[in-house]
Amino acid sequence: MLRRHWNYALGQRLDWLNRTRSPVDRCSLLKEPIGEIPDPVNYYTQQSALKETKRLFPEYKLIYAETQQVNLQRLNIAWERWRKPDTTGKRRGRPRFKKQGQLRSFVFPRVNNAKAGAKLIDGVLTLSRIGSIPVVMHRPLPIGFTLKQCTIVKKADGWYCCISMLDDTVPELLPVDAVKSTVGIDVGLEKFLTTSDGEAVEIPQFYRKATNRLATAQRVMSRRVKGSKNWQKAKQKVALLHLHLTRCRKEFHYQVAHWLCNKYDLIGHEDLNIKGLARTKLAKSIHDAAWGLFLEILQAVAVKRGLLIQKVNPRGTSIECFNCGSRVEKDLSDRVHNCSSCGVSIDRDWNSGINILNRALMAVGLPLNGCGKSIQDIVRLASASAEEQQVSFVNLRSPHHNL
Numbered sequence: 469m470l471r472r473h474w475n476y477a478l479g480q481r482l483d484w485l486n487r488t489r490s491p492v493d494r495c496s497l498l499k500e501p502i503g504e505i506p507d508p509v510n511y512y513t514q515q516s517a518l519k520e521t522k523r524l525f526p527e528y529k530l531i532y533a534e535t536q537q538v539n540l541q542r543l544n545i546a547w548e549r550w551r552k553p554d555t556t557g558k559r560r561g562r563p564r565f566k567k568q569g570q571l572r573s574f575v576f577p578r579v580n581n582a583k584a585g586a587k588l589i590d591g592v593l594t595l596s597r598i599g600s601i602p603v604v605m606h607r608p609l610p611i612g613f614t615l616k617q618c619t620i621v622k623k624a625d626g627w628y629c630c631i632s633m634l635d636d637t638v639p640e641l642l643p644v645d646a647v648k649s650t651v652g653i654d655v656g657l658e659k660f661l662t663t664s665d666g667e668a669v670e671i672p673q674f675y676r677k678a679t680n681r682l683a684t685a686q687r688v689m690s691r692r693v694k695g696s697k698n699w700q701k702a703k704q705k706v707a708l709l710h711l712h713l714t715r716c717r718k719e720f721h722y723q724v725a726h727w728l729c730n731k732y733d734l735i736g737h738e739d740l741n742i743k744g745l746a747r748t749k750l751a752k753s754i755h756d757a758a759w760g761l762f763l764e765i766l767q768a769v770a771v772k773r774g775l776l777i778q779k780v781n782p783r784g785t786s787i788e789c790f791n792c793g794s795r796v797e798k799d800l801s802d803r804v805h806n807c808s809s810c811g812v813s814i815d816r817d818w819n820s821g822i823n824i825l826n827r828a829l830m831a832v833g834l835p836l837n838g839c840g841k842s843i844q845d846i847v848r849l850a851s852a853s854a855e856e857q858q859v860s861f862v863n864l865r866s867p868h869h870n871l
Contacts, residue, residue, distance in 0.1 A: 469527060469528060469530075469531060470531065470535070470536070470539050470571055470574055471566045471568070471570070471571040473521070473528070473536065473539060473540075474539060474542075474543055474565075474566050474571060475565045475566060477514050477540060477543055478543060478547075478563055478565060479565075480509050480514065481509050481543075481547060483506075484506055484508065484509040487505075487506055488505065488506065510544070511540055511541065511543075511544040514540050515537055515540055518533065518536055518537070530597050531597060532576065532585045532595075532596040532597050534576065534577050534578070534585055535574050535575060535576060535585065537577075538574070538575040538577055539574065543563060546560070546563040547563055550562050550563060572621060572622040572623075573619055573620060573621045573622065574619070574620055575617060575618070575619050575620075576595065576596070576617070576618040576619075576620075577617055578616075578617070579615040579616060579617060579618045579631065580615050585597075586618035588603070588609075588615065588618070588629075588631065591603060591604075591605060593618075593629055595618075595620075603629055609631075609633075610633070610635075612635065612636075612637060613633040613634065613635050614633060614634040614635075615631055615632075615633055616632045616633060616634050617631070617632040618630070618631055618632075619631075619632070623711060624704065624707035624708045624710070624711045625708060625711060638771070638772065638774075639773065639774035640774060641771075641774055641775075641776060642733055642774050642775055642776055644776070644832050644833060644834060646733070647733045647734045647776065647832075647834065648733055649731060649732045649733050649734075650732060650733065650734040650735075650736070650825060650828070650829060650834070651663050651664050651665060651728065651731070651732040651734070651735055651736070651821075651825060652664040652735075652736040652737070652780075652821045652822060652823070652824030652825025652826070652827075652828055653728070653735060653736070653737050653821060653824065654737075654738070654785065654786075654817045654820035654821045654824055655737070655738070655740075655757070655759045655762070655763075656671075656817055657671065657750060657753045657754070657757060658671070658803070658817075659671060659817060659859070659861075660672070660724070660757065661724065662815070662817035662818055662820070662821050662859055663728075663821050664818070664821040664822045664824065664825040665821075666815075666818050666859050666860060667859060667860055667861075667862050668817070668859040668860065668861050668862065669724055669727075669861070669862055669864060670861055670863075671757060672716070672717075672720055673753075673756055674713045674716050674717050674720075674756065675713060675752070675755070675756040676752075676753075676756060678709065678713055681709060682706070682709055682710075685702065685705050685706045685709055686706055688702050688705075689702035689703055689705075689706055717758055717761070718761070718765075720864070721758070721761060721762040721765045721766075722765055722769070723864045724762065724766075724864060725762070725765050725766040725769040725770075726769060727862070727864055728766065729766075729769050729770055729773055729775055732775070733775055733776065734775070734776045734777075734778065734828065734829075734832065734834075735766065735770065735775070735776070735777050735778070735828075736777075736778045736779075736780055736824050736825050736827065736828025736829075736831075737763060737766075737777070737778075737779060737780070737824065738779070738780060738781075738782035738785060738824060739779035739780060739781065739782060740759065740782055742754065742759055742760045776832065778828040778831050778832055780824055780827035780828050780831060781827065784823075785820045785823040785824055785827075786798065786805075786816055786817075786819065786820045786823075788823055789805065789807040789809065789810065789812060789819070790812075790814075790819050790822040790823050790826070791807065791810050791812045792807065792809050792810040792812075794807055794808075794809040794810070796808070798816065802816065803815070803816050803817075804816060805818075805819040815859050817859070818859050
């Protein structure tokens with residue numbers, strides 16, 4: 469019913485837009501009749517019409533009122549993002565009508581207060597107009613947090629309740645003067661990331677390794693009659709496999725983020741245009757690595773601990789020599805940085821990580837290489853044997869990642 473309400477409200481807005489749009493290039497030069505100008509349609513007019521909707525369609529009385537209001541708020545946000553450009557001058561796509569199964573969540577905006585539509589007490593979730601449901605808590609609710617919002621989500625393997633909580637004890641960001649350890653990270657496709665200390669994390673390639681299983685499941689689904697029960701079962705298997713890949717990737721990102729935050733106070737990374745990079749021939753590998761999701765998780769984990777994250781300009785980080793600053797042009801296939809000016813030979817991604825660290829230190833006002841490994845140590849390693857020049861891989865993989 470929420471999906472039907474979304475589609476009706478979106479249709480109202482599009483109809484109002486079409487009737488008030490002025491086709492100047494098609495108007496008569498002499499005269500043009502002006503039709504009836506409809507009243508403007510926005511969130512407030514559609515919210516005030518909810519009572520009339522419930523009178524005409526009594527089944528909507530079975531839905532909690534605030535849940536219907538949040539549904540309209542979501543539509544209003546999507547509409548505003550389409551109609552109004554952001555700070556960069558770009559606009560999002562037009563809101564779409566929802567097919568069956570595309571609206572997979574609804575929200576109760578208040579939890580555990582006098583007028584709340586959702587209450588979670590002793591492992592039992594009570595939802596207004598729905599009833600009491602025993603829930604399996606994946607971890608105990610932390611003490612001191614305030615429950616703010618409850619979102620019911622339908623995923624491939626069942627229903628989930630996502631609780632948003634407010635914590636007033638989030639630590640303040642670490643002062644720059646108190647930073648003791650710093651690192652620059654260079655994300656890539658051959659290695660997931662390489663640090664300025666010469667450590668690297670192997671890229672798991674979850675999607676690549678599951679390609680054959682996905683192809684088999686999708687081939688079975690394509691041979692079923694669309695809409696039949698067998699087609700729905702095959703579709704469910706494909707959805708479960710995609711959900712498993714998503715969870716493996718997310719767990720891996722959290723492991724890497726916590727590993728970095730356990731070791732360093734300041735983490736520098738490139739401010740990449742991932743959306744633009746995903747339009748290249750490496751799109752599948754870039755989507756599989758999910759750099760954007762990882763950087764969001766890293767930011768969240770760092771803020772929760774009070775650590776510093778610094779974005780830097782990615783231009784030229786793999787070309788500049790970290791030791792002398794000379795430009796060493798490379799192809800994507802060249803994996804070693806060989807500087808003819810100073811004689812340094814080092815892993816390409818390691819060189820990028822050092823440059824990223826130096827730019828991050830300059831951005832926050834710290835002296836270069838004031839924390840961590842010094843330039844002299846890196847140059848000594850770069851002039852050593854070929855075995856010592858290679859980065860060292862860190863194993864963060866979980867046994868749950870096996871596909």
